[in-house]
Amino acid sequence: MSRIRVGIIKEGKIPVDRRVPLTPKKCVEALQEFPGLEIWKQPSDICCFSDAEFAELGIPVQQDMSQCDVLLGVKEVPIAQLIPGKTYFFFSHTIKKQPHNAKLLRAILDRHITLIDYETLTNRQGQRLVAFGRYAGIVGAYNGILTYGKKWGLYDLKPAYLCHEMEDMQEEYFKVKLPPIKIAVTGGGRVAGGAMEVLDKMGIRKVSVFDYLYKQFAEPVYAQLRSGDYNSRPDVEVWDSPDFYANPHLYRSTFRKFTRVTDLLLACAFWDPRAPRLFTEEETRQPDFKINTIADITCDINGSIPLTTCATTIPEPAFDYNPETGEREPAYSRPENITVTAVDNLPCELPRNASRDFARQLIDHVFPHLFNGDAEGVLERGTIAKAGKLTPRYSYLQDYADSVAGEK
Template sequence: MRPLTIGLICEGKTPPDKRVPLTPKKCVEAESTYPGLQIVVQESAIRCFKDQEYRDLGITVRPDVADCDILMGVKEVPVNQLIPGKTYLFFSHTVKKQPANRELLRQVLKKNITLIDYELLTNEQGERIVAFGRWAGIVGAYNGLLTYGRKHGLYELKPAWQCVDMEDMQEEFFKVKKLPPIKMAVTGTGRVAQGAVEVLNRMGLRQVSVYDYLYHDFREPVYTQLRSSDYNRRRDGRVWDTPDFHRYPEEYESTFGKFLPVTDLLIACAYWHPAAPRLFEEADTRRPDFRINTIADVTCDVNGSIPTTKRASSIPAPAYDYNCQTGELEPAYSGPSNITVMAVDNLPCELPRNASRDFGRQLLDNVFPHLVGAADGHLDDVVERAIIARAGRLTERYQYLSDYVAE
């Protein structure tokens, strides 16, 4: 391969994100795997891996990386920091026409930038090959138990963001000894949900079948993991068909009502399409048999699948209360009859070193073989599918964004 330089940019979004695409050791591995590849790190005072940790392993760290062939970050790049004519990789959050990032994509086009979005890197089956989802689930489940403990005065856990890493967070698990025989429901089966289940298992909590969860009582805390078919059905009564549900979610209705009288803590990890049914409605929270009092909305779709998620919360202030009688939000833990909601929308940032290590592994295994090949002009489908804009023009796959960026 011809010489190729990749620059790891300093994250510029506010609030700051401490994650990085490649850790120091992953940079060394990448350079040793691909002769001709050099990785240059832009100086950063906020990154979870310090500049000196890169320098100690022989990786170049300097104030400016504008001369690199590819610029790689994590979150959206502020528009005033975009460098004309460059190739970028980051999560742009534009393909769903998110209003907050309309100007970002406009400036990408105006400045003749080539934008590759991590979210769009997929295999032949359409499955994403790089994601932080597992860590969203891990931190989300932990935060859910932390929130439940605080709400009921059972125990106090150190927030995940104050833990050095996953191992430090696990030490906090041992404090969860006073958990009553509550029932917890985890929605979803993807990366996010598996991360949540990983935490519950490490905490020694027992998993039960959906049937037992619904119809049996237990003398210990238990959880169940729900697939889409466990809480949705076709409106016309036809048999469940998962591909059909993903293709025509508007043809389905929620059956989550049967879980409302038996669930104490809901950990929502399932992907939700705006055309799909909500799990429940605000009116349901006023039902006499509505039992849920704590919700960890890991997916954090505001006004989405969980109607009590009225806004995203923040890492320093992760929870708020929903008053079921008024429908208004109140300070966290302000009333025993309120539902306490944890809806942090950047959960992996709470364990940035672990999340960065995992993400870097995925990049090296699943993306770099295709990305480095692109340096020789041989773009394969994996990279092509993820290019939203090339040299300032929307690619054919993403022409539907034309009206989104129209002035």
């Protein structure tokens, strides 16, 4: 395709999402880098960048997207807004057979839409090319520090969603005055990396896992915990990462040693439902269970953190878990409770920064494949549906799509 017209669509999902896949300045950059590219922007009164900001940089603001070859969104597109025969990029949340999106996939097939999901765009090694994970980690860690300070009356931070940009949020870092607590960060991907960015900029020192477990400090510290630090296979002595990811059901959690020394847990690790949970509700009732604040940044419902039974909202991000009763209570009810924050759309709290970061990834890692004939198969691997059919890689979704066939 020598010339491609890309349309940036208005987000239609409720609750609203203010992010955008391409920011005004990144549109200009993309146009300069790819001479065969043309970009239109659909008007939006919810986008974190105004229509005027696009128009001022020469990006046409156009309601009718039917003349575009490729349509870019962020969240799921409402079925009523899907244009037949088009190629769409967005997070469809269908590849795990999420029940609430079966009708969306059915409509995509019925309307002969080509669906390329950002989550399925990978390189040859299977590594994802675009994601909002870094900003989930950044906002999630900030929320965790905010929640800890509020729980113990140490300081009062402005919520991230009330900050215009990340720079405004970073001004709040100077208010943070922590006692010599220990903070555990699980995971090794984008989310954990974003969380550690915040802790580093707050001046919280990173220590080794050994020192974290066995030494005392006169200052707040954190440690990054990888899967091998808190999982073991009873019949194998040496840690084997490939085996853990292939057979997580054969492992047991050894996180108990961390619950005895950790005050604040920032959960950033991807969790496979076949893998053990970090700890059990019963363990929270043990006298030496020290964790009192948890930021479940990955927000897997009934997942690695057993206390996360539902997601919280950006305006009301926290709740208390009473270990004695096993019940949820209002946030900050009792010091003895465990205070949990579990927001599932964290990047939305800093939409302008998160959008810039995502747009950078799109330009660097996805757009080239629109113009080089997809030489590396990136778009092919990421295509879930095309011409009314599921692609072979995603044929396992057929029963999922058929489960709502004929429904209105």
